[in-house]
Amino acid sequence: MPISRIAIGSPQEATQAGALKAALAEFISTLIFVYAGQGSGIAFGKLSVDGVTTPVGLVAAAIAHAFALFVAVSVGANISGGHVNPAVTFGAFLGGNITLLRGVLYIIAQLLGSSVACLLLRFTTGLGTGTFGLVAGVSVWSGLVMEIVMTFGLVYTVYATAVDPKKGDIGTIAPIAIGFIVGANILVGGAFTGASMNPAIAFGPALVSWSWTSHWVYWVGPLIGGGIAGIVYDLFFINSTHEQLPSTDY
Template identity: 75%
Template sequence: MPIRNIAIGRPEEATHPDTLKAGLAEFISTLIFVFAGSGSSIAYNKLTNDGAATPAGLIAAAIAHAFALFVAVSVGANISGGHVNPAVTFGAFVGGNITLLRGIVYVIAQLLGSIVAALLLKFVTASTVPAFALSSGVGVGEALVLEIVLTFGLVYTVYATAVDPKKGSLGTIAPIAIGFIVGANILVGGAFDGASMNPAVSFGPAVVSWSWSNHWIYWVGPLVGGGLAGVIYEVLFISHTHEQLPTTDY
């Protein structure tokens, strides 16, 4: 059971050079992802003079996020595992694949990376960085469930392609699969609540634009969905007769 593998970690782990390097990798990967993802929304708004959302805009956002996440995961994979998302880190923690202290370093780095990306976007574009918000007619309950389901699919994909010790050669396409599921999920949920699936992605723009309406949904939904995916995959599908992955990988 995952609960047996959950660990807080030793205090010195939080300041260990390997952990700090991994945190820096998460910071850079998240900065790359948020800069490209949120930047694509700003570019769309500029090209349309802040016009109404269109199917073309949704497709463009899905492609931008899919490509950016593919790169962000790839460049961080060999150092930190390429989480780029507190929900992924939380899912790895509840599955016993990362310690609490190392996970906290990851989350702090991800949040800082998102904030810096949003600040850079505001500076270079002289535009408002759009914060995530619910679309007209979308209720809090619907948005919360949507974020849970979307993030479940994302973290389940991470487990199946990157965490599972039996993944074999499938691990080589993990960043592509992870980018694809995010792009597909944006096509599903983007018109309703923006399809965040990632508290860090929501946090940076919220800080810079100082817009916190229903922001808690973009934390609770992804963490619940990511946690469920981590527990379910770890309990049902990972054979513990195999050698466990080292905590430095995921």
């Protein structure tokens, strides 16, 4: 059971050079991701009237976030694993792949990276960042379930392409697969919840704009979805043994 492998970690872990370097990598990767993702929305809105709420704006947001996450995961993968998302970190913790203390360090770095990115966007563009919120007609429970499902798909993809020790050559395309699932989920949920799937990218804009309406949805939904994905994949696939078929059978 993955739950049996959950580890708290030692207090000294938070001061080790490797852990601090990993946290710095998470900070930088999250800053890159949020600056590009949020910045694309600001730019699109500046170039068009209500452009971000149109179908073209939704596609532009999906593409920008997919590209930015591909890069953010790639540059952090060899240092911290390229989580760039508290939900991914939480899923990794429940799957027994990261200690609690190291996970907390990652999440703090991710929140700081998102906040600094939004502050830099406000300074460099003179415009406010868009905050995540439920669209009119979408209940908090519908939004919560949508965030759970989308984040489950994201973290499940992370496990399948980056965490699974049997991943083989598919590990080389993990960053692009992760970027693709985020882009696809934005096309699904962008018109309803904004398709956060990531408490950090919801936290930065909310902090800078000081707008916290339904903000809890963007924490509870992704953490539940990421946690379920981590447990399910680790329990049913990573721990399952299988024998390779003889060459004559395929």
